Amino acid sequence: MxxxxxxxxxxxxxxxxxxxxxxxxxxxxxxxxxxxxxxxxxxxxxxxxxxxxxxxxxxxxxxxxxxxxxxxxxxxxxxxxxxxxxxxxxxxxxxxxxxxxxxxxxxxxxxxxxxxxxxxxxxxxxxxxxxxxxxxxxxxxxxxxxxxxxxxxxxxxxxxxxxxxxRPYDEREKRTDFPKRPTYRDSICEAIDAALQKKPKSFEELIHFLQEDGYQYKPGKQPALKGPDQKRFIRFRSLGEGYSVEELAAVIAGNAEHRSKFQSKNRTGTGSMQTQNSRRMSFLIDIQEKMHEGKGRGYVTWAKNFNLKQRAEAMLFMREHKIESFEELVRRADEASGQADDFLNSVKADETRLQEIAVLKTHIVNFSKAKPVFDAYKASGYSKKFFEEHRDVLTLRRAAKKAFDEYLAAHPDQKSLPRVKELNAEYAEILSRKKKNYQSYRAVRKENEEWQIAKSLVAAILQEETRQEEEQRRQQNQEKSH
CATH class of the missing domain: 3.30.930.30 (BirA Bifunctional Protein; domain 2)
Structure with missing residues (x-):
């Protein structure tokens, strides 16, 4: 040391x-x-x-x-x-x-x-x-x-x-713990959390509770709030995950569960993986293959030193993670790989469902807008002339009807189509889950890369040791035979 x-x-x-x-x-x-x-x-x-x-x-x-x-x-x-x-x-x-x-x-x-x-x-x-x-x-x-x-x-x-x-900086004990200064956004989020505890029946009632606490509300395309001591309004969408108008409306309607941002800050789990020391390991260089490609002696010397450093990095990695055997290293590497695959599969499944919801919402809107035109088309006795005049609208309605039939056939447990409000709530919930899983996947993916490289390096070290032992045993046998 x-x-x-x-x-x-x-x-x-x-x-x-x-x-x-x-x-x-x-x-x-x-x-x-x-x-x-x-x-x-x-x-x-x-x-x-x-x-x-x-x-x-x-x-x-x-x-x-x-x-x-x-x-x-x-x-x-x-x-x-x-x-x-x-x-x-x-x-x-x-x-x-x-x-x-x-x-x-x-x-x-x-x-x-x-x-x-x-x-x-x-x-x-x-x-x-x-x-x-x-x-x-x-x-x-x-x-x-x-x-x-x-x-x-x-x-x-x-x-x-x-x-x-x-140890990483985040894991060290701090000598002095200074109190964190609250921001205006944190104050608004705390006020929203307190207002949600009163069980508002609508978003308008939630705003009423906030106004009673001294907050000013600005409606419009981007709704915003302003506290008693604030100079500017702060939009709901900039408050962070779980505090947008759509997400709060879904919570009030009972279609989603509210998660306070202050609880998520104290969460432990995959986020702790980001605090681990990032390493700079790399796979070994195949020197023989590089020599066949025409690399010179200078490159060979550099490659040997590079491979030696990577082996030392791998041993340092095992010591820092308190790994005693190659079998344990393989098990931990497989666990990291499986965890990364699980998060990735979850993100892909959520992306597929989000696309389905977006397409279904589009068909519902098109079908609703085409109702007056279709009623007139029906009253005309399904006139070809009327159809040609309104071909675009009626074609979109026909495509929507076909999509509805396919959706109900794929979901036999549902007797009717979901409402747009329900789809919006489901979309917000899946989107929130997808963002969290993708952040976790990015952290786990980096750690998985380190585990796989470390496994490859240690396997190469063991293989080299085995080869040297066999070579030494062969020389001893030759000396005994002479």
Whole structure:
């Protein structure tokens, strides 16, 4: 287990760049802390003269590029602390060297000094902010400290060391819990919840209860409410799920159940999956196939390192999810896949039903509008001339009649067609359910992808171990035969 921290080193007030570099490097290479310099390694520089080499590269950078920054970062330091008793100084220095090499990609000179003067062995990694070719500077990006920690965890796994259990931000305990400031929309939703408790018999009565509480109502195409302290009206449709005019009307009519938005905020279930740490795993690269495609040695080297990192990511994934065996991993992956399929099937079924309701409502409206024309057509003795004059309306009525017959044939338990009001209530209920299931499906789909990739990676690791064991057994048999 290793804790890391990335620190940008600047020029101290009253000192030169050379003095600051010498102070930092001298402290890291303290003989008492490194067993007389035994646990010091370097890349692209000599540990004894690294401060001068760093300074020289910066002067070369200014000469080549012509750039000069007043408040420049002169170097970066990575502190890597290991769990007491888990690693030797030699191994700690080796891990620190690998961390610096991977982090800088071999483009920046660095030194690694392993301190053994504390109960916990720790590394001081100092790398030059200027590249070795003196043409670029290291670009410190957003959340780079977390990237260093992730890379350090991967290296610890590769060396069979433990890693820190980093919980997602949402699962951490907050030191100070500040009360959330209520919004105008939350206040209106609370007022609507209280008004619904009074069991209004109509939407108009619901509005009456709200007006008694001091709210102003603005009818029209987009009905809206305004509280006593509000400056502007807020539309019902912008209050969130369950608070639109159609949804509230369905609740009042008894065709749907009202769900307060404040209850849904405390809900647990599939939404908790979104708080899990998103990983960046990927399937392994088939190196042999890429070589047949004409890839060179450089790509092969990169692909081997990439596959090694993905295997380490998979082992880290299993450790974070407390999985002890491949069988348990397969079971959890199958559960995630089945859950994603269930949500997807539910969304597709709801989409089909929504289309059926929309088509049926259209036919009902067309049939109703065509009634006066059909009555006149019937009174004319079904005149062909009248039919040709009103062909469009009568054709829509005929199509609607055919659709009604097919609907009643498909639903033998229903003796008559549902009313438009009932269809509207059903449509609102199904639409609300579909939105929730689709949000859950998106969260579960991402998690399912991670489980499937992890299963594939671990299966490849086990297959490689089996192949190595068979190869070792074959060599032993050959040695015995000789």
């Amino acid at each position: 290793a804790a890391t921290r990335l620190i940008a080193l600047h020029i101290n007030k009253g000192k030169t760049v050379g003095q600051c570099l010498a102070d930092r490097t001298d402290y890291s290479q303290n003989e008492k802390k490194t067993d007389n310099g035994k646990y010091i390694s370097a890349y692209g520089c000599d540990p004894r003269t690294c401060d001068e080499e760093f300074l020289f590269s910066k002067r070369q950078y200014e000469h080549i590029t012509g750039r000069h920054q007043a408040h420049d970062v002169i170097a970066y330091q990575i502190r890597q602390s290991f769990k007491p008793g888990e690693v030797t100084p030699e191994e700690a220095n080796k891990i620190g060297y690998e961390l610096a090499m991977r982090w800088t990609k071999g483009k920046h000179a660095f030194i690694v000094a392993t301190h053994i003067d504390r109960a916990h062995i720790h590394n001081h990694i100092i790398y030059n902010s200027t590249s070795m070719d003196c043409t670029r500077k290291f670009k410190n990006f957003f959340l780079s400290g977390m990237a260093v920690a992730r890379l350090s965890d991967l290296l610890c796994l590769e060396h069979d060391l433990s890693v820190i259990d980093r």
